[in-house]
Amino acid sequence: MRLRNIIPVMLVIVLAFGACQTQESPKNQGKAKYVFYFIGDGASLPQLSLTEAFLAQKSGEKGMMQLNQSQLDAHGWFYAHAGNRFITGSAAAGTALSTGHKTSINTIGKSADHSQNYQSVAYKAKEAGLKVGIISTVSINHATPAAFYAQVDDRGQYYKIGQQMFSTKFDLFAGGGIKDANGENEDKPNLYERKDGLKVLRNNKTFLTSTNADLPLYFSHERLQSGATMPFAIDMNDDDLTLSQITQKSIELLANPDGFFIMIEGGKIDWACHANDAAATIAGMVDFDNAIGEALKFAEKHPDETLIVVLGDHETGGLTLGNDDMDYETNFKILQHQIKSHEQLENEIEQLIDKGAEFKEALAFIDENLGLGTKIKLTEEEKQILRKSWETTTNVKGQNVELLYSSVHEFLYTALKMLNRKAGVGWTSTSHTGLPVVVHAHGVGSNHFEGILDNTDIPKIIEKTILKN
Numbered sequence: 081m082r083l084r085n086i087i088p089v090m091l092v093i094v095l096a097f098g099a100c101q102t103q104e105s106p107k108n109q110g111k112a113k114y115v116f117y118f119i120g121d122g123a124s125l126p127q128l129s130l131t132e133a134f135l136a137q138k139s140g141e142k143g144m145m146q147l148n149q150s151q152l153d154a155h156g157w158f159y160a161h162a163g164n165r166f167i168t169g170s171a172a173a174g175t176a177l178s179t180g181h182k183t184s185i186n187t188i189g190k191s192a193d194h195s196q197n198y199q200s201v202a203y204k205a206k207e208a209g210l211k212v213g214i215i216s217t218v219s220i221n222h223a224t225p226a227a228f229y230a231q232v233d234d235r236g237q238y239y240k241i242g243q244q245m246f247s248t249k250f251d252l253f254a255g256g257g258i259k260d261a262n263g264e265n266e267d268k269p270n271l272y273e274r275k276d277g278l279k280v281l282r283n284n285k286t287f288l289t290s291t292n293a294d295l296p297l298y299f300s301h302e303r304l305q306s307g308a309t310m311p312f313a314i315d316m317n318d319d320d321l322t323l324s325q326i327t328q329k330s331i332e333l334l335a336n337p338d339g340f341f342i343m344i345e346g347g348k349i350d351w352a353c354h355a356n357d358a359a360a361t362i363a364g365m366v367d368f369d370n371a372i373g374e375a376l377k378f379a380e381k382h383p384d385e386t387l388i389v390v391l392g393d394h395e396t397g398g399l400t401l402g403n404d405d406m407d408y409e410t411n412f413k414i415l416q417h418q419i420k421s422h423e424q425l426e427n428e429i430e431q432l433i434d435k436g437a438e439f440k441e442a443l444a445f446i447d448e449n450l451g452l453g454t455k456i457k458l459t460e461e462e463k464q465i466l467r468k469s470w471e472t473t474t475n476v477k478g479q480n481v482e483l484l485y486s487s488v489h490e491f492l493y494t495a496l497k498m499l500n501r502k503a504g505v506g507w508t509s510t511s512h513t514g515l516p517v518v519v520h521a522h523g524v525g526s527n528h529f530e531g532i533l534d535n536t537d538i539p540k541i542i543e544k545t546i547l548k549n
Contacts, residue, residue: 122350122396174227398508417451
């Protein structure tokens with residue numbers, strides 16, 4: 081056969097081979113009947129990497145101990161800028177991730193100029209016949225969960241957002257409480273006492289024994305912290321419900337032949353990062369990842385009908401692994417000696433101050449709760465730094481270090497920074513950063529989340545996978 085005759089034949093073979101290579105696998109061709117949409121607020125690659133490195137070092141291993149999300153089928157990353165600012169906020173990011181539209185900072189479910197309402201993918205799932213659940217560890221009317229059911233000009237309109245929850249016709253809300261349940265000025269009807277739209281449960285055991293006959297319902301964790309949030313994962317006791325327990329029960333309640341859509345937010349990861357609290361960040365990431373584990377168990381039983389999407393809305397804290405103090409060394413495992421969040425520690429520091437505690441007692445306090453002193457040796461210079469910050473804390477009124485969602489005394493802030501530095505953790509901010517955000521996906525249509533995306537692409541891909549013919 082002459083060369084001029086061979087070339088057309090080869091071309092046909094190459095094109096046919098290429099077509100085979102680009103065809104989607106059966107898993108990626110199907111329709112998603114069950115959708116899990118996990119949002120780790122404030123979490124991107126740094127938070128994931130710190131957690132995996134910590135777990136490895138704690139176990140005496142090198143490198144990373146992979147979490148569930150790292151073992152999913154597909155991985156990509158996306159740009160997260162807002163419509164009017166490079167570094168986004170949770171309202172604008174939540175709106176992009178729920179509706180597929182960019183908007184302005186602090187706007188929820190609306191266009192940047194507030195002239196148009198946007199419909200979230202949760203509503204589209206409901207219209208398609210799926211049951212819908214919204215879960216969060218922060219208040220249920222906080223920015224990210226609100227973005228899936230509310231439309232308001234400003235995220236601070238908590239009462240108005242809470243009211244809208246009752247008119248969604250969604251099947252389940254669970255986790256955090258209702259911030260400003262009586263209105264900002266405590267002058268409005270209590271939203272917990274509403275009798276229409278949703279059955280309200282405020283007892284953990286009652287929620288665990290509820291059945292789908294109780295739907296639609298709203299469950300508020302019975303032990304709430306500041307801002308009507310669930311406790312930090314690091315502070316939970318045996319009576320508290322973890323995010324994985326709430327997820328497991330929600331799957332049970334929503335499971336049905338027509339399918340479901342569940343948004344699950346690990347909201348207090350963000351709060352821990354705002355406070356530069358590495359230990360609480362890690363605990364929050366593990367709690368969040370355990371919930372992903374519950375979704376994976378479900379997916380094993382429904383492999384051809386389930387889509388799991390895991391991402392953050394933005395990065396918080398400018399977290400990095402490594403700092404100037406440690407040069408090229410890290411010692412992440414010492415973070416295990418911190419046994420309470422900055423929020424819980426601050427409450428206990430207040431009690432020490434109120435009783436007129438001396439520096440010796442303050443030093444014993446951080447030894448017990450952070451490991452600084454006995455388990456993690458302090459130099460004389462470090463002790464003097466802590467002494468000075470304790471004197472500032474006890475002698476100068478109003479010298480608290482202000483964080484986004486709370487404040488801590490100078491002494492506690494100094495001690496936490498010292499622990500972080502010794503671990504090899506670095507922070508550049510107590511605010512959000514403009515880093516791209518990682519996305520992981522598993523199951524039906526997961527390949528569509530690979531590569532470089534924009535946050536507005538995520539709900540559009542989910543919607544297409546739900547509505548696929």
